[in-house]
Amino acid sequence: MDPHAFIVRRIMDPSCELHTDVLLKPSGGAAGGVCWRDGVVTGLEASPGKSVPCIVPAFVDPHVHLILGARHAQRADFSNCRSREEFSRCLDMAHRDQPEGWLIGGGWDAGRLGLTPDRSWLESVGDRPCVLWSRDIHVAVVNDAVLSQLDVSPIQGGCFHRDDSGQLSGRLEEAAAWHRLNPMIPEPSPSTDRLFVEHVVPLLHARGILAVGSMEYFRHVKSVLTQGVPGLDLSITLLDRSEEVDATSLREEFAQHVHLVLSGMKSFADGTLGARTAWMDTPWADGAPKGWPLDHTAEGTLASWASQVRSEALDPAVHAIGSAAVAAVLDAFETAGIDSGRVEHAEFVRDVDLPRFKGHWCSMQPTHHVDDAREIAKCADPKLAFRFRSLQEAGGQLAFSSDWPVVEADPLNAMLEAVRPDRSESVGVMTALEAVTTAAARMVRLPDPSLRVGGPASFVVLDEDPRQALPQGRVPSILATVRHGQVVYGDLP
Structure with a gap:
């Protein structure tokens, strides 16, 4: 079976145009539609005719676990x-x-x-x-x-x-x-994992996602993902724990595939809120201990590890949820001379550490706030949690993701949680849109998803303007997802 057969929902004419009432570009500027030929954008104006309510760039989820989620x-x-x-x-x-x-x-x-x-x-x-x-x-x-x-x-x-x-x-x-x-634990065969991955691609398309940054073990990348995944642009961050990692061989294999890139390596500075293993500065208000450091952070080798990762021309990405873990990661980046590291989660940040985020990536998951709210309320200082606005104002680079399968991969819901007007740390809709499109792509070295002449005709059609819907608590519905000029979810007029 051709793996593309279940991805393309509708074969479009080689030359198409689509008028819209609203076309949102994170970089700014107005446009009245999208014209494309052979999957490439030829113009950003369209004559009245076939029309849709709103077009946004295709979404990027820069922190998922693709094979694990597929399983x-x-x-x-x-x-x-x-x-x-x-x-x-x-x-x-x-x-x-x-x-x-x-x-x-x-x-x-x-x-x-x-x-x-x-x-x-x-x-x-x-x-x-x-x-x-x-x-x-x-x-x-x-x-x-x-x-x-x-x-x-x-x-x-x-x-x-x-x-x-x-x-x-x-x-x-x-x-x-x-x-x-x-x-x-017995693992599925590589061919079974491959089939599982291909089966979840339409689920991602239904959420408007055409690109992901996936955290994967080296052995799984080698056996399952080195040929890429039909229907997705894929960036890999290697989970660097106890396995021997040969980044050079992967880079050589990836070079043969335009939709596949190796972007980073990952370490873990602490655990999670739900498990009460996040490493906090102070014990919990209910008396629970303050967690503990993990991996390179516990060994005192995080700075040297980060330097080694950067010497391989990759980005160090470190899981850090608790305030002590976040501070330790920033210390390591400073020691290693790294000014654009990736802090994955950054759920609790002290005031004193906010300025230290300047230039660094704040890879955050707004929808985690829904389930983590119970634990946040029990922390010694709940005000330190999910500081989107403060981090942005301090010069941190926001990128929003899901950590799927921890929560569903759903960029529009992530935007909803990030822009809620009743939260002091909320950000604007356009900032949130950038965090699930252009900024997310930059963080994991994927192509810019902005709609521009000469770029791919890949975009998401919504039933209403998210600038109006999201602040009122409504999540726009996705009418269609288009990848390189072909409808992969929904339909167009």
Whole structure:
């Protein structure tokens, strides 16, 4: 089967024009439509005739986990469970529908459930190995069949949780899950992963996304992604943990594909809010500890690692959610002489650190605020959270993303959360649009998605102007997504 066959929804004439009431360009300037020939923009005015309400550049989601998200789309989803009873029903259904092999799922959220799952919640699957990941993918709960195979000796940067009686609860945090559990879990074959990835491309198109920056392990890139992904522009940031990484060989392979680029390497400075493993300056208001540093940050080698990444002509990207983690990343960038590093998440930022963000990328996920709000309220200083406006005013470069599959890849919803007028840290609609289009692309070295003469005829058609809709709490509907002049989602007049 031709992999393009399920991507192109409508074959357009070689020469087309489309009038619009509103064409939004993050760079400014007005235009009345888009004309294109053979997938290339030939003009930004169109005669009255075929008309649509609003056109914006194609969206870019610069922080996703493409292979992981594609796998999650095939697995049991616990994200809508709000009680142990709902969790049990979802587990029983998954056990019945997928009876063979390991049972793997995810998406559960302790805040929504009101409790944190443990191994007793998984007893209904019997002796079958079962692994269920939390929403943020930094915690896993496993059953006895998995625990019996695990090395549960202490591990730096992780935790094998024990209950009040000292027994293993089945909950694994951070490095315990990444370094001990992950290597045990059977993986799909590369051809299966490839099929899973191709199946999620139409889902991204339905959200107006034509380009992504994906965080991936070197082995997965080599086996699944080196040929690119039909229908997507793809930038790779390598997850640099315990694997040997050969960036040179990847760069040589990527050079053969115009829609594929290697942009960076990633380290983790801390955990997450939901797991209470984010590294904060002060303990939580409810008495919980302030988290801990991870990986190169814990080892004291983050600055030298960042220098090495930059020497490979790549960008250092560091996961940092808590205020102490963010400060440590900025310290490392300063020591390494890096003035445009990527701080992934930057959810808590102290006042003293705001000026230090000048020139650096603030790679943020506005929709995380929805679920993280419960934990933010329990922090020692909630005012430090999600400081979009303050970071922008301090000279930080905003790029908005989803971290899919942690949350849905949905740039319009990200914009909605970033522009809410009832929040002091909100930004303007055009700033948010830039953060999910042109700025997002720059951060991960993807082509500029701006509509311009000579550029690709790739854009999103909306049913209303987001400048009017979003501040009033409405998310415009996507009528069509066009890639290189061809409709890949929806339809045009």
